[in-house]
Amino acid sequence: xxxxxxxxxTEKQASQVSxxxxxxxxxxxxSDIPEVLDWSGAKRGLLYxxxxxxxxxxxxxxxxxxxxxxVPGGRGYxxxxxxxxxxxxxxxxGQGSI
Numbered sequence: 442x443x444x445x446x447x448x449x450x451t452e453k454q455a456s457q458v459s460x461x462x463x464x465x466x467x468x469x470x471x472s473d474i475p476e477v478l479d480w481s482g483a484k485r486g487l488l489y490x491x492x493x494x495x496x497x498x499x500x501x502x503x504x505x506x507x508x509x510x511x512v513p514g515g516r517g518y519x520x521x522x523x524x525x526x527x528x529x530x531x532x533x534x535g536q537g538s539i
Contacts, residue, residue: 500522505518508521508522527539
């Protein structure tokens with residue numbers, strides 16, 4: 442939640458939500474938000490953000506240097522290390538996700 446924005450609904454908003462909840466899908470006008478029929482460019486889990494845990498991890502200097510060198514501008518190397526470890530764990534467990 443952003444600063445200064447309440448998570449509580451106003452009376453007007455609550456009334457609108459209540460009215461929408463009582464309507465069938467066919468009764469709701471969605472003409473200003475057309476349905477997306479082509480999902481070929483969609484990416485699963487794009488908005489999912491798992492909880493991160495800060496740890497101390499000792500890596501060989503050459504391994505760390507390689508990760509830093511392979512990402513644009515050296516930024517995001519920790520995210521790349523996490524991605525590689527997640528992929529390894531997924532493959533090692535023989536499952537689609539860990």
